[in-house]
Amino acid sequence: MSGRSLLLKVILLGDGGVGKSSLMNRYVTNKFDSQAFHTIGVEFLNQDLEVDGRLVTLQIWDTAGQERFKSLRTPFYRGADCCLLTFSIDDRHSFENLTGWKKEFILYADIKEPARFPFVVLGNKSDKSERAQAFELEGVSIRFRLLETLFRDFCQPPSGPIQSSFGSLRVLRSLVHAWVGSQSQQLDCQCPVVVSLWTSHRMLLLVFFVQCTDSWLGIWTFSFAHCLYSLFGYYAVPTPCYHRLCFQVSPIYH
Ligand SMILES: Nc1nc2c(ncn2[C@@H]2O[C@H](COP(=O)(O)OP(=O)(O)OP(=O)(O)O)[C@@H](O)[C@H]2O)c(=O)[nH]1
Numbered sequence: 388m389s390g391r392s393l394l395l396k397v398i399l400l401g402d403g404g405v406g407k408s409s410l411m412n413r414y415v416t417n418k419f420d421s422q423a424f425h426t427i428g429v430e431f432l433n434q435d436l437e438v439d440g441r442l443v444t445l446q447i448w449d450t451a452g453q454e455r456f457k458s459l460r461t462p463f464y465r466g467a468d469c470c471l472l473t474f475s476i477d478d479r480h481s482f483e484n485l486t487g488w489k490k491e492f493i494l495y496a497d498i499k500e501p502a503r504f505p506f507v508v509l510g511n512k513s514d515k516s517e518r519a520q521a522f523e524l525e526g527v528s529i530r531f532r533l534l535e536t537l538f539r540d541f542c543q544p545p546s547g548p549i550q551s552s553f554g555s556l557r558v559l560r561s562l563v564h565a566w567v568g569s570q571s572q573q574l575d576c577q578c579p580v581v582v583s584l585w586t587s588h589r590m591l592l593l594v595f596f597v598q599c600t601d602s603w604l605g606i607w608t609f610s611f612a613h614c615l616y617s618l619f620g621y622y623a624v625p626t627p628c629y630h631r632l633c634f635q636v637s638p639i640y641h
Pocket residue numbers: 401402403404405406407408409410420421422423424425426427450451452453511512513514515588589590
């Protein structure tokens with residue numbers, strides 16, 4: 388391993404109770420507290436990773452999702468390298484609110500080119516699939532229309548090759564690698580991908596890599612996934628491989 392560590396600031400945003408603190412603690416300390424309290428303001432933990440032989444320190448900032456803590460969390464958005472927009476799959480509003488979270492982040496982090504900024508959407512609490520299925524019955528397409536809107540919104544075709552402030556998407560991929568373990572080992576692509584993965588404690592991650600060199604391919608991929616879901620109730624997971632675009636099909640819930 389070479390050189391000094393590269394520090395990467397990652398911000399977790401999302402409604403109160405979606406599980407941001409739990410995600411962070413699970414990732415860094417491998418602990419899960421079913422009686423977790425609401426965060427007040429912000430907290431952060433560091434996690435070291437090795438990426439391509441280089442040491443990267445992820446500084447993960449967990450923020451308070453409740454509205455009353457807005458003024459306490461927003462000053463910490465500046466300087467972020469990546470924003471993880473988190474929702475709970477059993478709470479549709481937490482998903483609908485992601486657009487607002489994204490706007491808040493762009494404003495307070497003073498992001499000049501939002502279309503080039505790496506946002507990742509995480510859907511947490513996959514173990515609560517029964518409630519999520521109730522949403523399905525309420526209106527099957529609502530959630531996916533939202534996903535599509537969000538995806539399109541995030542996936543404005545960039546004007547040039549992606550140049551994130553920390554070099555490349557490799558670091559982000561490594562974050563997801565570490566997060567979801569061995570299942571994500573094939574995450575090596577240059578296009579936006581929609582991934583659904585279960586972690587060891589059954590969190591579903593819907594990960595949208597939205598900064599990419601070829602957005603149109605991503606939109607096509609997403610449409611394909613959407614079609615599969617509409618037709619068969621299955622979600623297509625492009626096994627991320629840019630040159631040989633191949634698909635695994637997995638049920639979105641258990
Ligand atoms: N069933 C289930 N519960 C979870 C999961 N992740 C978190 N929780 C629970 O959800 C509750 C809220 O989790 P937190 O991690 O505190 O949520 P938060 O988003 O940090 O909330 P704020 O601090 O208010 O912004 C806690 O009781 C957790 O135990 C999960 O994957 N499945």
